[in-house]
Amino acid sequence: xxxxxxxxxxxxxxxxxxxxxxxxxxxxxxxxxxxxxxxxxxxxxxxxxxxxxxxxxxxxxxxxxxxxxxxxxxxxxxxxxxxxxxxxxxxxxxxxxxxxxxxxxxxxxxxxxxxxxxxxxxxxxxxxxxxxxxxxxxxxxxxxxxxxxxxxxxxxxxxxxxxxxxxxxxxxxxxxxxxxxxxxxxxxxxxxxxxxxxxxxxxxxxxxxxxxxxxxxxxxxxxxxxxxxxxxxxxxxxxxxxxxxxxxxxxxxxxxxxxxxxxxxxxxxxxxxxxxxxxxxxxxxxxxxxxxxxxxxxxxxxxxxxxxxxxxxxxxxxxxxxxxxxxxxxxxxxxxxxxxxxxxxxxxx
Amino acid sequence: xxxxxxxxxxxxxxxxxxxxxxxxxxxxxxxxxxxxxxxxxxxxxxxxxxxxxxxxxxxxxxxxxxxxxxxxxxxxxxxxxxxxxxxxxxxxxxxxxxxxxxxxxxxxxxxxxxxxxxxxxxxxxxxxxxxxxxxxxxxxxxxxxxxxxxxxxxxxxxxxxxxxxxxxxxxxxxxxxxxxxxxxxxxxxxxxxxxxxxxxxxxxxxxxxxxxxxxxxxxxxxxxxxxxxxxxxxxxxxxxxxxxxxxxxxxxxxxxxxxxxxxxxxxxxxxxxxxxx
Numbered sequence: 250x251x252x253x254x255x256x257x258x259x260x261x262x263x264x265x266x267x268x269x270x271x272x273x274x275x276x277x278x279x280x281x282x283x284x285x286x287x288x289x290x291x292x293x294x295x296x297x298x299x300x301x302x303x304x305x306x307x308x309x310x311x312x313x314x315x316x317x318x319x320x321x322x323x324x325x326x327x328x329x330x331x332x333x334x335x336x337x338x339x340x341x342x343x344x345x346x347x348x349x350x351x352x353x354x355x356x357x358x359x360x361x362x363x364x365x366x367x368x369x370x371x372x373x374x375x376x377x378x379x380x381x382x383x384x385x386x387x388x389x390x391x392x393x394x395x396x397x398x399x400x401x402x403x404x405x406x407x408x409x410x411x412x413x414x415x416x417x418x419x420x421x422x423x424x425x426x427x428x429x430x431x432x433x434x435x436x437x438x439x440x441x442x443x444x445x446x447x448x449x450x451x452x453x454x455x456x457x458x459x460x461x462x463x464x465x466x467x468x469x470x471x472x473x474x475x476x477x478x479x480x481x482x483x484x485x486x487x488x489x490x491x492x493x494x495x496x497x498x499x500x501x502x503x504x505x506x507x508x509x510x511x512x513x514x515x516x517x518x519x520x521x522x523x524x525x526x527x528x529x530x531x532x533x534x535x536x537x538x539x540x541x542x543x544x545x546x547x548x549x550x551x552x553x554x555x556x557x558x559x560x561x562x563x564x565x566x567x568x569x570x571x572x573x574x575x576x577x578x579x580x581x582x583x584x585x586x587x588x589x590x591x592x593x594x595x596x597x598x
Numbered sequence: 599x600x601x602x603x604x605x606x607x608x609x610x611x612x613x614x615x616x617x618x619x620x621x622x623x624x625x626x627x628x629x630x631x632x633x634x635x636x637x638x639x640x641x642x643x644x645x646x647x648x649x650x651x652x653x654x655x656x657x658x659x660x661x662x663x664x665x666x667x668x669x670x671x672x673x674x675x676x677x678x679x680x681x682x683x684x685x686x687x688x689x690x691x692x693x694x695x696x697x698x699x700x701x702x703x704x705x706x707x708x709x710x711x712x713x714x715x716x717x718x719x720x721x722x723x724x725x726x727x728x729x730x731x732x733x734x735x736x737x738x739x740x741x742x743x744x745x746x747x748x749x750x751x752x753x754x755x756x757x758x759x760x761x762x763x764x765x766x767x768x769x770x771x772x773x774x775x776x777x778x779x780x781x782x783x784x785x786x787x788x789x790x791x792x793x794x795x796x797x798x799x800x801x802x803x804x805x806x807x808x809x810x811x812x813x814x815x816x817x818x819x820x821x822x823x824x825x826x827x828x829x830x831x832x833x834x835x836x837x838x839x840x841x842x843x844x845x846x847x848x849x850x851x852x853x854x855x856x857x858x859x860x861x862x863x864x865x866x867x868x869x870x871x872x873x874x875x
Contacts, residue, residue: 281615321600321603321604322600322604324647326647326648329687331605331607331690331794332649333604333646349754361843362843364841364843365685365841365842365856366602368602368843369600369601370602392716409774451645472703472725504843505844505845505846506838506839506845507838507844507845507846508603508647508650508651508838508839508844509647509650510650512648518647520603520667521652522603525838525844525845525846527848529847532836532846533835533836533837533846533847533848535672535673535834535835536652536674536675536676536677536836537671537674537838539809541835541849542848551848554851555848556846558851559851562851583819
């Protein structure tokens with residue numbers, strides 16, 4: 250009997266396998282669009298779509314689980330009374346080509362949205378999802394997942410993990426639906442050989458050696474538990490933060506949101522949940538105008554301290570997955586790596 | 599459906615004007631099968647169709663259930679819409695949320711309430727509850743005093759209930775920042791009413807008001823010898839969920855909605871309290 254936990258998938262079998270999977274579920278895979286952007290995209294036709302497993306998807310999986318704007322409920326007003334109706338339920342979705350950092354971020358979101366009770370819309374989508382990751386053999390320019398312990402390959406959390414061995418994938422199954430899927434479609438796969446093991450390990454070592462940035466993330470987290478960040482550091486970061494919110498929006502672990510009613514007519518509307526960013530000036534502004542955390546008071550420090558100080562203290566792990574997207578997007582150059590570098594260089598006075 | 603974000607409907611039974619800007623809305627949940635209870639200090643998320651939600655503390659005692667009082671200052675779009683409502687109109691509520699004052703520890707203690715403006719609202723819930731409990735000997739507090747600051751005599755809110763409290767033996771001292779020709783009471787900050795006669799042993803202080811006031815009252819109480827563990831404050835922040843998810847009400851490592859709004863000052867000493875004001 251073959252071990253269903255680890256198998257080899259010849260690359261020629263990938264599209265036929267995905268076609269089978271697509272019969273029962275929506276498929277979401279990185280695709281390069283006409284603008285040259287690689288984005289997770291719902292596949293309508295596997296034969297005419299060019300899957301991009303080379304480039305890093307510019308957005309994480311976050312929008313599929315916590316959409317930029319989602320309808321929590323439709324409402325109508327009948328003599329000043331709210332009547333709520335539910336939005337559409339989630340549909341089964343298989344995500345393929347997900348990078349290790351993005352799955353790690355999703356596991357963090359699972360934690361956030363499980364208290365005080367499981368968030369119904371988030372978990373509806375989550376329970377209808379299966380994540381197939383692709384280990385990174387060639388980390389991207391601004392990636393530092395090794396420092397955040399979230400890549401380049403993963404140990405757990407995935408439905409299936411694919412590692413590209415050239416003409417074949419080394420596939421590992423997680424618990425539950427991932428293993429079921431391998432069993433059901435086992436005829437696409439063959440057993441793992443001695444050589445496959447060796448090649449996989451060699452690629453793993455090579456991948457780890459390719460990180461161009463050495464980010465002292467854990468050191469920064471530990472130092473933050475003991476030391477206060479000097480005001481000069483906050484000041485120099487705040488001066489070059491333009492309050493665009495880009496870092497929070499591309500960040501796979503930034504989950505802050507707003508809830509608002511959006512009128513659709515005089516007596517109907519939707520209650521929506523939409524992304525918000527703690528770096529924004531209005532994030533903490535109260536009715537009447539009082540604002541306890543303004544830009545002058547370095548609103549952006551919340552973002553770094555939340556991820557590196559408070560989450561490290563409460564979960565033993567920073568909520569940064571080293572995906573590097575905030576580094577890519579910040580035109581002021583005041584992303585999380587800049588903060589870590591400034592703070593870890595700082596000598597204890 | 600994401601039930602966590604769907605409010606229960608209530609009907610406004612009574613509207614009590616407290617001053618030019620503050621009115622108390624006495625509401626009752628329509629669906630009698632909904633189990634609802636709360637503790638003094640907790641808050642609700644209030645919904646008005648098309649306006650969204652705001653966090654409002656409950657100003658009545660749980661002993662007054664099924665009636666719930668919300669004392670609301672007209673400050674933004676949503677509160678202005680509420681102020682335009684009449685008796686019989688409906689409000690949505692979610693909650694209760696947040697931590698409560700430790701009323702179970704107040705028996706046989708002297709309670710000192712220090713409030714500024716609308717800040718009396720959450721403390722009123724405690725005062726009313728303590729007055730109700732006074733009928734039960736083992737839960738009775740030793741004494742209740744209230745120091746209440748307002749901007750001007752016409753800004754003094756809750757005048758009717760303050761008169762009732764005085765009739766029931768509460769030691770009330772009012773002060774205003776600016777007096778008018780009819781005012782012959784104290785003028786100045788509420789901290790100026792604080793002296794060592796009010797902070798004798800066995801005193802628990804409960805403070806709510808503008809952030810600057812809270813800070814100066816804490817400093818003054820500590821200077822008078824109050825222990826951090828005997829001072830409780832309640833804070834106000836912009837909130838979107840009330841459940842510890844949306845992130846808006848952060849204060850250092852805490853979230854006001856789930857770690858607060860009621861804090862013992864001893865819990866604040868480890869925090870960046872600069873953010874308080």
